[in-house]
Every structure is written in structure tokens, then in C-alpha cells.
Amino acid sequence: MEPAVTTTGLERVFGEGDIAVRALDGVDVEVAAGELVVILGPSGSGKTTLLNVIGGIDAPTGGTVRVDGVDLADLDADGLTAFRRDHVGFVFQFFNLIPTLTAIENVRIIAELSSGAGAAESRSALEAVGLGNRLDNFPAGLSGGEQQRVAVARAIAKAPRLLLGDEPTGALDLETGRQVLGLLERLNREQGITMLLVTHSAVIARMADRVLHMRDGRIVADERNESPQPAAGLEW
Secondary structure, three states: OOOOEEEEEEEEEEOOHHHOEEEEEEEEEEEOOOOEEEEEOOOOOOHHHHHHHHOOOOOOOEEEEEEOOEEHHHOOHHHHHHHHHHHEEEEEOOOOOOOOOOHHHHHHHHHHHHOOOOHHHHHHHHHHOOOOOOOOOOHHHOOHHHHHHHHHHHHHOOOOOEEEEEOOOOOOOHHHHHHHHHHHHHHHHHHOOEEEEEEOOOOHHHHOOEEEEEEOOEEEEEEEOOOOOOHHHOOO
């Protein structure tokens, strides 16, 4: 089976000349379908840039990235838009919900644009994240953890093959963060969604199948957890 994600010699440089910043410096990564991978590193190590390039949000300066056998360099702007819309779910640190839409409307607007899913699929996604009784609440009427769960429901409503999370618990307290991580863990284990989660927390990395350590735009270690720790037991 072809890997879900493969990067080869991946480079991303911002700026030119003396002020150029090499955010990615020859990154080689291979992620199997269904793996839960944590990308761990300090601020400025390149982990968010790597996530954005894999997700088709940013374009590499050099090297290649393939997702489900598709070389992203072969896609034009419309093709990249369709790739992000149809195949990738994104969960960010900040929830990015539309404040004038209810929870189910926030999910449905993305579901309809991507897979053509409607109210039933959106309701099912919110029920899957434990918000079946909060469908008609606006974001202002939801806690931070509930808003992040709406964001997760929005990401999974289109049944993505790949979910990318950038510090998905960064704006949450410990208990709420554990709940969200537990939800992502369950979706990975039960639905087989390939996940790459960016964090600076070595504790959160304990729940992963694999941990990629980044520093100065490079992968400096690639470790496999023989016994991933359940998210419910994490303390940070």
C-alpha cells in the first residue's frame, strides 16, 4: 500500500539573500495510512510550515510532497483547492468558526462545499464529537472546548483521508484539551483517519504512533511509540 504522505527533499525558504529564512531544509517523511503522527519541536523549528505544505496551504521551494499518491506539484490552483476541500481536514489552535452561524451551520457549510454532504452528515459529525444537543448554539454560546469540537466535526464531516492539526489544544485548559485529544484519538483508531498533529508538548507526543522531532527545519529524530499512551491519561 502506498504511504498516505511522502515528502522528499522538502524545502521552504522565506525571503531572499541575507534575510532568507530556511523554514524547511531537506525534509524526508513517510507516513503510513492510518498512522497518528505527532510533529514535535520548539517554536520556529518548521513544524507548522511542514504541515501547511503537506496540506497544500503553502507551496515548497524545492522537493516533492505526495498525498495518497498525488504529487501536489502536478496540481494547479484549482486542483489544490479541490485537494484541500475534498481530501484534507484541518484543525487549528484557534477555532475559526463563523460567529453568525450555529454549530450545525458551521459544519454544514464546509460539508456541502466539499463532499456534498448535507444536514444529516453534519448532524452525525456533531453527534460523533458529543455535541448532538448543541446543534443550534452559536459559537458565543459554546465553551472553548465545545468550539474546538465543532471545528473537529467540521473537519471530519467531509470524511477526509488526512487530518492535520496545528496545536489543536493550545487554547484549551488541561481537561478540555484531553477531551479533544481523546476525540482525535478515537477518530484515528475507529475510522482509520491518518493524522499529523503539531505540538511543542512532549507529553502530548506520548499518544502518537510515531513522533517526528524537528529543529531548524529538519527532522532530527523519528521515534516509534511501542505503547502509545491513551489521551485520557496525559498530564501537562
